Amino acid sequence: MNEHPQWTSQAKALLDASAHDLDAATLSRLNRARQIALAQQRKATPRWFIPAGLVSASALLLLAVAVWHERAGSPHTHNAVTAVAATADDADALADDDDFYADLDFYAWLDAQDQDPPG
Amino acid sequence: MVATMPTIPDRPASWNCASVENLAERTLDGFLRSVERRALRMAELATLNRDEALDVVQDAMLGFVRHYAAKPAADWAPLFYRVLDSRLHDWHRRRQVRGRWLTAWLYGDADDAIDAIAQAADANDPGPLLRLAGSQAARALDVALAKLPLRQRQAFLLRVWEGFDVATTAATMRCSDGSVKTHLSRALAALRRELEDYA
Numbered sequence: 082m083n084e085h086p087q088w089t090s091q092a093k094a095l096l097d098a099s100a101h102d103l104d105a106a107t108l109s110r111l112n113r114a115r116q117i118a119l120a121q122q123r124k125a126t127p128r129w130f131i132p133a134g135l136v137s138a139s140a141l142l143l144l145a146v147a148v149w150h151e152r153a154g155s156p157h158t159h160n161a162v163t164a165v166a167a168t169a170d171d172a173d174a175l176a177d178d179d180d181f182y183a184d185l186d187f188y189a190w191l192d193a194q195d196q197d198p199p200g
Numbered sequence: 201m202v203a204t205m206p207t208i209p210d211r212p213a214s215w216n217c218a219s220v221e222n223l224a225e226r227t228l229d230g231f232l233r234s235v236e237r238r239a240l241r242m243a244e245l246a247t248l249n250r251d252e253a254l255d256v257v258q259d260a261m262l263g264f265v266r267h268y269a270a271k272p273a274a275d276w277a278p279l280f281y282r283v284l285d286s287r288l289h290d291w292h293r294r295r296q297v298r299g300r301w302l303t304a305w306l307y308g309d310a311d312d313a314i315d316a317i318a319q320a321a322d323a324n325d326p327g328p329l330l331r332l333a334g335s336q337a338a339r340a341l342d343v344a345l346a347k348l349p350l351r352q353r354q355a356f357l358l359r360v361w362e363g364f365d366v367a368t369t370a371a372t373m374r375c376s377d378g379s380v381k382t383h384l385s386r387a388l389a390a391l392r393r394e395l396e397d398y399a
Contacts, residue, residue, distance in 0.1 A: 085359070085360055085388070086388060086392075088392070088395075089360045089388070091337070092341055092360065092361075092391075093360055093361055095337060095338045095341050096238075096241065096341070096357075096361050097361075098338065099241055099338060099342075100237040100238050100240070100241045101237070103237055103240070107240070107250065107254070110254050111236045111237070111240060111254070111257065114236070114254065114257060114258035114261055115229065115232045115233065115236060115261060117258065117261075117262070118232065118258070118261035118262050118264070118265045119225055119228060119229055119232075119265070121262060121265055121266065122225065122228060122265045122269055123221075123225070125265075125266065
């Protein structure tokens with residue numbers, strides 16, 4: 082929805098037309114003004130600046146990737162992860178062992194049942 | 201109309217220093233092309249003289265390139281119009297110092313003389329331009345816009361023609377959002393009144 086009064090659409094169209102219908106001499110002068118501004122920009126931009134910036138950015142990126150890769154693939158990290166996993170497995174095994182020792186009497190009775198021939 | 205950002209050309213086959221510079225320059229060139237005509241019309245409505253308007257636009261382009269070309273391209277349009285607005289103020293001040301009575305009459309601070317709220321237009325009213333046809337409407341609009349105080353005209357052109365929102369217009373004109381709304385409201389009321397008189 083247009084937030085401005087309706088007649089402003091016509092005003093906008095008229096302004097667009099006036100900007101579109103500029104004569105060739107005016108367009109030529111605008112072109113010249115633009116070229117002067119761009120020439121100033123060419124002078125102002127040191128030629129070494131852009132490649133130096135690209136090289137620096139690339140170097141930083143490579144460094145970041147190398148550091149990340151080093152950390153991700155580090156044997157110390159791997160061992161630590163393995164050690165943590167092993168500790169967890171051992172804890173589970175110990176918990177199972179506790180159950181085993183608590184039921185020793187039951188296993189002894191079961192063993193005796195297996196050895197006794199059925200009467 | 202919102203200034204359309206120029207599309208970045210395809211990456212050239214050989215990516216070297218010269219290509220990067222060419223790409224940056226072509227992007228900047230495309231942007232300046234996209235705004236130069238409207239900038240000229242804005243300056244012309246302020247100066248009422250095409251030669252002086254061209255000088256103002258050239259100054260604005262130089263100032264923009266010097267100070268803001270390194271900014272992200274998405275920010276260029278408001279920044280360019282900020283520089284243009286500043287150049288128009290400079291031009292206006294120089295004219296006032298020279299004491300040309302016509303300038304004082306045309307651009308004097310009439311902001312306080314109008315009760316904008318009382319004269320606010322109905323948004324659904326087709327408006328005064330419909331009664332004028334073709335070149336007559338264009339001429340009437342030019343005259344009406346030229347009679348507006350600078351701040352009101354800039355608020356109208358940036359909000360209605362460029363399509364900037366209130367915040368962007370405020371940043372461009374270096375004033376508050378409230379001031380933009382006030383300037384625009386007064387501009388709309390004054391334009392409507394002027395165009396109705398013209399018809």
